[in-house]
Amino acid sequence: MTKYNPKTLDFFEQVYQVVQLIPEGRVTTYGAIAKYLGASKSSRIVGWAMNASHNRYEVPAHRVVNRVGLLTGKHHFDTPSLMQELLEAESVEVEEDKVVKFKTLFWDPSIQAL
DNA sequence: ACTCTGACTATTT
DNA sequence: CAAATAGCCAGAG
Numbered sequence: 001m002t003k004y005n006p007k008t009l010d011f012f013e014q015v016y017q018v019v020q021l022i023p024e025g026r027v028t029t030y031g032a033i034a035k036y037l038g039a040s041k042s043s044r045i046v047g048w049a050m051n052a053s054h055n056r057y058e059v060p061a062h063r064v065v066n067r068v069g070l071l072t073g074k075h076h077f078d079t080p081s082l083m084q085e086l087l088e089a090e091s092v093e094v095e096e097d098k099v100v101k102f103k104t105l106f107w108d109p110s111i112q113a114l
Numbered sequence: 115a116c117t118c119t120g121a122c123t124a125t126t127t
Numbered sequence: 128c129a130a131a132t133a134g135c136c137a138g139a140g
Contacts, residue, residue: 030122042135047121065124073121127131
């Protein structure tokens with residue numbers, strides 16, 4: 001961070017807020033968040049924001065997976081199994097590092113379904 | 115200032 | 128269908 005351009009600041013802040021809006025038992029993707037923020041091609045930055053999130057707010061980063069429901073970021077948690085455990089604690093089935101019925105559990109920030 | 119890396123994705127070969 | 132390619136941009140060295 002350090003460099004607080006108005007744009008990037010909003011982007012990071014909004015990412016955190018959107019992630020916090022994810023209901024329990026649901027998951028979303030980096031791309032969906034990026035697209036919701038009007039930067040569909042900046043999905044990597046969403047991941048970077050997540051990476052930095054551990055120092056900022058309590059963000060349920062475990063509810064954010066890649067576009068196919070793969071738990072790509074599990075390695076960045078305290079323990080590699082933590083992400084899956086957190087998901088399973090919310091009734092999200094995980095097999096082979098990916099979310100089962102991902103398409104059904106997917107939560108689109110644009111919809112913000114309750 | 116430059117280069118490289120990365121929790122991504124869509125498109126093209 | 129698997130692999131490469133190109134956008135995207137913030138940190139670290």
